[in-house]
Amino acid sequence: MSNHEQHETAHRPVQRKEMSRRQFLSYTLGGTTAFMMGGAVLPMVRFAVDPLLTKKGEGNLVKVVEESRVTAEPQEFKFKIHQIDGWYESEPELVAWISRGNDGKVFALSPVCKHLGCTIFWNTKGHNEYDCPCHDARYSKDGKNLAVANSPLDEYEVVVDNGIVYLGPLVKNTRS
Amino acid sequence: MFKNVYNWIDERLDITPLWRDVADHEVPEHVNPAHHFSAFVYCFGGLTFFITIIQILSGMFLTLYYVPDIINAYASVDYLQHQVAFGQIVRGMHHFGASLVIVMMFLHTLRVFFTGSYKAPREMNWVVGMLIFFIMLGLGFTGYLLPWDNKAYYATKVGVEIAASVPVIGSYIADFLYGGDIVGAQTLTRFFAIHVFFLPGALIAMLAAHFLMIRKQGISGPL
Numbered sequence: 001m002s003n004h005e006q007h008e009t010a011h012r013p014v015q016r017k018e019m020s021r022r023q024f025l026s027y028t029l030g031g032t033t034a035f036m037m038g039g040a041v042l043p044m045v046r047f048a049v050d051p052l053l054t055k056k057g058e059g060n061l062v063k064v065v066e067e068s069r070v071t072a073e074p075q076e077f078k079f080k081i082h083q084i085d086g087w088y089e090s091e092p093e094l095v096a097w098i099s100r101g102n103d104g105k106v107f108a109l110s111p112v113c114k115h116l117g118c119t120i121f122w123n124t125k126g127h128n129e130y131d132c133p134c135h136d137a138r139y140s141k142d143g144k145n146l147a148v149a150n151s152p153l154d155e156y157e158v159v160v161d162n163g164i165v166y167l168g169p170l171v172k173n174t175r176s
Numbered sequence: 177m178f179k180n181v182y183n184w185i186d187e188r189l190d191i192t193p194l195w196r197d198v199a200d201h202e203v204p205e206h207v208n209p210a211h212h213f214s215a216f217v218y219c220f221g222g223l224t225f226f227i228t229i230i231q232i233l234s235g236m237f238l239t240l241y242y243v244p245d246i247i248n249a250y251a252s253v254d255y256l257q258h259q260v261a262f263g264q265i266v267r268g269m270h271h272f273g274a275s276l277v278i279v280m281m282f283l284h285t286l287r288v289f290f291t292g293s294y295k296a297p298r299e300m301n302w303v304v305g306m307l308i309f310f311i312m313l314g315l316g317f318t319g320y321l322l323p324w325d326n327k328a329y330y331a332t333k334v335g336v337e338i339a340a341s342v343p344v345i346g347s348y349i350a351d352f353l354y355g356g357d358i359v360g361a362q363t364l365t366r367f368f369a370i371h372v373f374f375l376p377g378a379l380i381a382m383l384a385a386h387f388l389m390i391r392k393q394g395i396s397g398p399l
Contacts, residue, residue: 040230040269043262044237050260086241086259087251 057084059157059169065098067163070106074099074122074130074141077108079167096156096167097122097130099141107175108167109143110154120153144176152176201391206398217291218395220284225383227277232376234270242322244368246361249324274316281312293396301389308382311375318371324364332367333359 019027064079074097083090096108109130113120118134125131129146130139130153138146143153155175157168186192205211207218241256241263243249257263285305288294294302321332336359340350355362 040233043265043269044233047237047256047260047262047266048240050262053261087248087255 061157061159061166061168063164064096064108064167065165067106067160067165070098070100070165072100072102074109076111076122095119098165101142101175106158106160106165107142108156108158108165109139109173110156110170112154113137113149114145114151114153115149140176142175143173204395204398207395217283217287220280220287224277224280224284227273227280228379228383230269231273231277234266234273235372235376237266238270239372244322244365246324246364249322249364253323274319277312278316281309285309291396291399295396298389298393298396301386301393304382304386304389308379308386311379311382315371315375315379318367318375321359321364321367322371329359332363 060081062079062081065077069075077096077098078093079096080091080093083092095111097111098106098108100106111119111121113132113134115132115135115137118132120130120132120137120139122130124133127138128141130141130143132138132148135148137148139149139153140146143155145152152173152175154170155173157171159166159168207215209216209219238256241252241260243252253267255263257267288302288305317332317335321328336350336353339353340346342349353363353366354360355366
C-alpha cells in the first residue's frame, strides 16, 4: 500500500508556473484590442486636452497714458490689447483705474470685483471708495477690500518709462 | 478590486447574463474565417459598425473646436487641423473614415445580396439596412458642407439643385435644405444640426433594430 502511494507521488505532473493556453490567448487578444483602441482613442484625447498643454500667452506691456495726467484721485483709463483666441483675433478694450498713491507711486487697479466679477467704479456713492453695483462690495483707494469681497482688487503690472505709463498682465494686489 | 465592484453590482442587478449572452454566442462554422477563409466576407458588417464607432467618436472630438458659422467655420477647421495637436489625425480619421464607411457598407450589401441573406424571414432587416444606407449618404452629404470651403459650397449647391429637380415637391425640398434663398449662414447651421443630431440619432435607432433583428433571427445558413 505504502509502495503504491509512493508510485502515485512520483508520477504526479510537475507543478510549473506557466499560464494556460486560454490565459495566453485572452492576454494576447486583450493586448491587441487595447493597442488598437489606444491607437484610435489616444490621438482624440490628446486633441481634446491640447488647451491644457499649450503655453499660455505672455502679456505684453501696453502704452496707456502720460504719467503727468495721473492724479492722486483715481481715474479710469481704457487701453486695447491684442488677443488671440484660437482662430479668432481681436483687440478688446480693457479698463484700469490709475492713481498715485500716498507714497507717490503710480499704480493701476483692475475694475473686476473680487466678490463675483462685476465691474467696480470709483466714488459712485461719495465715500471716496471703489463701489461695486452688484452686491455693494467696497474697496479703498489702494484696492483693499472693506466689505463683502474676500480679497483686494488685482493690480496691473505698471512700468513708467520716459514719462509714459505702460500696463502689463494682472498681478496680486501689492498695496494692502 | 475590480472583481469586488463587479460582484457587488452583479449581486444586485444580475448583469452577468447580459454580456454572457453576447460573449457565449457561437459563431457558426460557415461564417468563421478560421474554418473557411472565404468566410471573411461575413466581416464587412462588423467592420462597417467599427468604422461607424470611429466616426461617432472622432466627430464628437471635432466639435470641441468646430463652429457652424459662415465667418468662422473655415478658420476653425483650419485651426483644429493645423494648430491643435493631432488635429490632422483626428480630422483625417473623420474625413477618410467617411469614405471607408461607404465602401464597407457597399461590400456588406454585396455579401448579403449574393448569399441571398435578404430572403424571408429577413426582408425587414434588408429594408432597415437600406434605411441605414440612406442615412449614411445623408451624413456624407451634410458633413461635406461643414468645412465651408469652395468644394463644400459648390457640392452643396449642386446637391440641392438635384433635389430641387424632383417633380412637384422639389422646390420645397430645396427651401428646406437651404433654410433661405442661398447656400449661406442658415444652410450651414441646418446641415450642422442634421449632421450631428438628427441623422446620428436616426442611425443609432436603425442600427439597434438591425442588430436586434439579426440576433433574433440568427445569421443566414450556408450556401
